[in-house]
Amino acid sequence: MTYLSSAAALITLVSALVGALVPWPAEGQVAYPTQTIKLIVPNPAGGLPDTVSRIVGRRLQERLEQSVVVENRPGANGRVAVAALLNAAADGYTLLVTDGAIISINPLLFSNLTYDPKDLLPITMLARAPLFLAIHPKVPAATMGEFIAYARERPGQINYGSSGVGSTHHLTMEAMNAALKLTMTHVPFKGTGESVPALLGGHIDVLFSAYPSLSGAADVNQVRLLATNGAQRSAQAPNLPSLAEFIPGFDCAPVIGIFGRSDTPPGVVQKIATEALAAVSDPAVIQQLAVVGVEPAGAGPEEFAGALQAETRRITEAVRAAGIKGK
Secondary structure, three states: OOHHHHHHHHHHHHHHHHHHOOOOOOOOOOOOOOOOEEEEEOOOOOOHHHHHHHHHHHHHHHHHOOOEEEEEOOOHHHHHHHHHHHOOOOOOOEEEEEEOHHHHOHHHHOOOOOOOHHHEEEEEEEEEOOEEEEEOOOOOOOOHHHHHHHHHOOOOOOEEEEOOOOOHHHHHHHHHHHHHOOOOEEEEOOOHHHHHHHHHOOOOOEEEEEHHHHHHHHHOOOOEEEEEOOOOOOOOOOOOOEHHHOOOOOOOOOEEEEEEEOOOOHHHHHHHHHHHHHHHOOHHHHHHHHHOOOEEEEEOHHHHHHHHHHHHHHHHHHHHHHOOOOO
C-alpha cells in the first residue's frame, strides 16, 4: 500500500486512538512500580529521544524510588524498538520514548510496517524539539521575509539539506515550500552530522536543524538563523519568528513522549502519566532539556494523542507535497 492510499486510513486510525483512550479512574491507585522500569529508545545514545529519556528518567527514578534504565534499540526507523515494546508484557515496566514518527510518518512511508499503530498508547508528551531554519551567509537575506522573496525569484536554484528522505527536517521544508509556493532542490544527507557541515561549507544554501547544532555557528556568523518550525517562538531564540507568523497554523516541531502498549492497565497509565508530568515540570529538568534544544511540553494521554493526530495530518500533507513514495 502506498502512502497516498493509506493516508486517510492513518488519520482515521489516529482519530480512533484518541477516542479509545480509557478515562483515568478517580481512584487510580495501583501497586506500581515494584520493579525496574525500562525505557526503550529507537535511537543510538546521544540522539534527542535518548537524551530526553535519560534526563526525565533520572527524575522519574527519584520520584518513584525505583530504578529506571534506558535501553537503546536503534534500527529500521524505530521498528526494532517498537517490536521490543510490543513483545514485552503490558504491565508498564517496558515503555518506549520517542518522537511521533512511529505513528505519523512510518505508516506513510513503509508498506511493510511490522506493527499496527493502534497497538501503541501515547501516555505522556514530554517535550517539543523545534527546528530552526538556517541559511549560509552567501544567501543575501537577513530576515525570513527577505528569504521568502529571494527564494520565490529563484525556483529550483536553492539547494536545501536534510537528515534524509522522510526525516522531519525534509518534511518540514516541503511543508513550508508548499505553503509558501517555493521550489527548492532537496539534497539528503545521513543525519545532521553531515548536513550541518555541508551548510557551513556552503555546499547547500539552507536547512532545518536543532538549535544546539546551529547556535555556535550563528554566533560567529557562519550561518544565519531566520525562523523556527514551531507554532510559537522558541524560548531558545525568542527574537526569531515562528513560521506560523508567515503561515497561519504551521507547526512541524517534533514531539517526544512516552508510549506504552495499548492494553496497559489504566491505573498504571495514570501513574506513569502523573509522575512523568511532574518530572518534566521540575525546574532542574527544564534547564537540562533547554541545554539540548528541547522545550518541555507536558501533556497526558488524551492531549498527547490529539497532538499526534494533528501531526499526522501535517505530515500527510507534506509527504504528498514532496511526492515521496512509500517503500
